[in-house]
Amino acid sequence: MTEPDTVDPKTVITKIFSDLPEQSVDKFLSYFSRKPFQAGQVLIQQGATDQNLYLVLSGEFAVFKKIRLDCGDLVFRTAHFPAPGLIGEINMLVRDERTATVLATESGIAMMMDENSVSSLEKNDPELAILAMKEAARRMHGIGENFRKSMYKSVLASADNHQQALLQAQRWFGAWNDCPREIALKLFPQYDGENYSSKH
Secondary structure (H helix, E strand, O other): OOOOOOOOHHHHHHHHOOOOOHHHHHHHHOOOEEEEEOOOOEEEOOOOOOOOEEEEOOOEEEEEEEEEEOOEEEEEEEEEEEOOEEEOOHHHHOOOOOOOEEEEEEOEEEEEEOHHHHHHHHHHOHHHHHHHHHHHHHHHHHHHHHHHHHHHHHHHOOOOOHHHHHHHHHHHHOOOOOOOHHHHHHHOOOOOOOOOOOOO
16 A cells, blocks of 8 residues: 655645744654554544644544533534644643544544653753744634634524624623623723624
8 A cells, every 4th residue: 555645744844833943843853753544543532631743744634522412422523624734732732631533534644743752842942842832822722713703603693683692692602791882992992803793
């Protein structure tokens, strides 16, 4: 079996870690090892506490979350994306249970930084570690913001007017209140906020 075509790891590193100085790329890559994977292979397992970080060079991936509802399993796919990219960055920052399972839907190649390499990077090259962690935090923030915007849009889209939108928001998110314009201007003098249409 031949391995799938991949992009150059240096190209992916410099694209994802845009603040990484060019002279540090090879050193940063030295903390990774090459890891081929097959379609159907799980790279990240929800509930695991490892810190493995994957720089994926080729392949495609699906992200799944499992929750329990009335003692029954609910599994839903939250994303599907192609390489190149980064997988596992949350646990590089916070050693906690993985929040989702990542499944390869197509065979490919990754560069993996395992837990020992993450520790070595932090100990031996703290400046590189800080750059990597800043990028991980930036990506996590972006994912959270995209999810939040999508959720607000979904909840508010079914309302026909402002009052219905407020009731929908209160139902889903708790204590939301309509706010007089003068108070809103006092709290947020330089920020208009995102607009979600309550009309179809």
